[in-house]
Amino acid sequence: MKVFEYESKISIARPNSLSGRTTIPKEVMKFLGVEIGDSVNWIVEYTDGETTIKVKKAE
Numbered sequence: 001m002k003v004f005e006y007e008s009k010i011s012i013a014r015p016n017s018l019s020g021r022t023t024i025p026k027e028v029m030k031f032l033g034v035e036i037g038d039s040v041n042w043i044v045e046y047t048d049g050e051t052t053i054k055v056k057k058a059e
Helices: 026-032
Strands: 040-047 050-057
Antiparallel strands (some): 040 050
């Protein structure tokens, strides 16, 4: 079941960094129950040629 679909741009986290940064839309933050300063877990799965990314609030 699709609840949200958003597109966000990835930018450089800091000058001279190889890390990227993106924004979590406000509606998604509310849905996940996360606030500024909270941590999230990213779960990346690859099955049958399809990549799925799950994000959940870290405990």
